Structure formats: structure tokens, C-alpha cells
Amino acid sequence: MLKKERHAFIVRQINLHNKVLSSDLGLQLQVSEDTVRRDLNELSEGGKIMKVHGGALSKSFHFPYGLKDVYAQDSKKEVARKAISLISEGMTVLTGGGTTMLEMARLVPDELEATFFTISPLVALELSEKKLLTVILIGGTLNKNAQVNMGAKTVADLSEIGVDLCFLGTNGIDHNEGITDSEWEVLQVKKAMIKASARIAIMCIGEKLNSVKKMKVCSLNTIDYLVTDLTPTDSRLELYRGRTKII
Numbered sequence: 001m002l003k004k005e006r007h008a009f010i011v012r013q014i015n016l017h018n019k020v021l022s023s024d025l026g027l028q029l030q031v032s033e034d035t036v037r038r039d040l041n042e043l044s045e046g047g048k049i050m051k052v053h054g055g056a057l058s059k060s061f062h063f064p065y066g067l068k069d070v071y072a073q074d075s076k077k078e079v080a081r082k083a084i085s086l087i088s089e090g091m092t093v094l095t096g097g098g099t100t101m102l103e104m105a106r107l108v109p110d111e112l113e114a115t116f117f118t119i120s121p122l123v124a125l126e127l128s129e130k131k132l133l134t135v136i137l138i139g140g141t142l143n144k145n146a147q148v149n150m151g152a153k154t155v156a157d158l159s160e161i162g163v164d165l166c167f168l169g170t171n172g173i174d175h176n177e178g179i180t181d182s183e184w185e186v187l188q189v190k191k192a193m194i195k196a197s198a199r200i201a202i203m204c205i206g207e208k209l210n211s212v213k214k215m216k217v218c219s220l221n222t223i224d225y226l227v228t229d230l231t232p233t234d235s236r237l238e239l240y241r242g243r244t245k246i247i
Helices: 003-017 022-029 031-044 073-084 099-107 119-127 150-160 186-194 233-241
Strands: 019-021 050-052 055-057 092-095 115-118 134-137 141-143 149-151 163-168 171-172 178-180 197-203 214-219 226-229
Touching: 003 019, 003 031, 019 022, 019 050, 031 050, 031 055, 050 214, 073 099, 073 171, 073 197, 092 099, 092 178, 099 119, 099 197, 115 119, 115 163, 119 134, 134 178, 149 150, 150 186, 163 186, 178 186, 178 197, 186 197
Parallel strands: 092 115, 092 163, 115 134, 163 197, 197 226
Antiparallel strands: 019 055, 050 055, 141 149, 171 178, 178 214
């Protein structure tokens, strides 16, 4: 694969999954980690990605307020629009973080009265603009890359609440492997969020379907709703039908 092709592949993977590990990219591209490291350095110097220890981040994921160009923003807005339809008056809701979750927070109706728990300071700030909402930020150590709270305190706080509905983003989703992620700390927080919730809604754009990461969050049967930008009859969702409700 030519360097230009490698760079295009890397940028797409980072935009799609928000964060990628150098070791994973090496396996996918079948090149050495030194080659991946040089590619990431060049892309970072060109302003296309944000290089971090062990890999790289999408710039729109790290700076969701500061950038105009959010990857697949129209698709994420459609996911957010559909997700809002699951929320009703008086409900208790738990959310993760990320650009799609921010789009959802912006679309919450001003007249809705509900309680939102979130691990994301940015989502909490967006929700705080809605006067009838009660917004509770789950504590913990701020992960500076993902800009969400994580760690033992976050897991402990989540163990003390019970909510009607949880909205989660996902790094990987597959009809066989279920919901997966690439980081142990993220995995523990997501598992705690699922345990605290009566119902689970996974929010993801169609491009993420059939992607698998190293660590399993839960099986597909665990989630109640799969919310994508695709129409429920889209052929790409065929293998997911009957396993969860497609929105």
C-alpha cells in the first residue's frame, strides 16, 4: 500500500472510531509500528489528526466545540434525532460522551422535564441549557483525550444509581461479537453504565457496523435499541434484525 493510501486509511479509521492504537493500525496495514509512527507524525504535523501516546485521536472528538468539521456530522445528527424519540417526560437518562451524544443533547426539547446523568462534562454543559432538565455529572478522573470521567470513582458512582434508559456510543459493533472497545478503562465504565440501566440504546453511524475491537463490552442481545442513521429496512442491518430493536 502506498503512503498516500495508508494515510487515507488511517484518517478514516480515526474519524470513524475516534481513537486508534498504533499496534492495531500496524496489523491492519501489515506494516511495522515504526512505519505507523512515522505516518501518524506526518498526519499530526499536517493538522489532520491528534497524536497521543500509543495512537491517535480524531480532532473533532477531542475538540467538539472548537471545530466546524465534525466527521459524518449529518449522519450523527440523524442518529441524535432518532435517539430523542426514545426519551419521554419524567424519564431518568444516562449518557456517555462524544460528538453524537453532543448532537443529541442539543436536540433535547426545551419543554422536556427529565433527569440526565452523564459522564461527560461537555454533554452536561450542553444539557444545562435546557431549563426543565435536572443534570447530574457523574464524578471521576477526567480522561483528557476522550473528555469524559473515568476510573474507580466513576464506576462506584454508577453502581449507586438506576436509570430508565442509557445512551452509549460504541467503538465497535458486530452482529456476532456484539459491542466492543479497545481500552480497559472505557470497558469498565461502559459495563457499569449498562448495569445501572433498565434499557440500553447504542448510537452509531452505519459506517461503524461490522467493526470489532479487542475487548467485549456486551453481547448484541444485551442492548434494547440500535440507533443508526440508516433506515430500519436497510440491507446493512439485516444481520442485526431480531437481535435488538432497530431505530
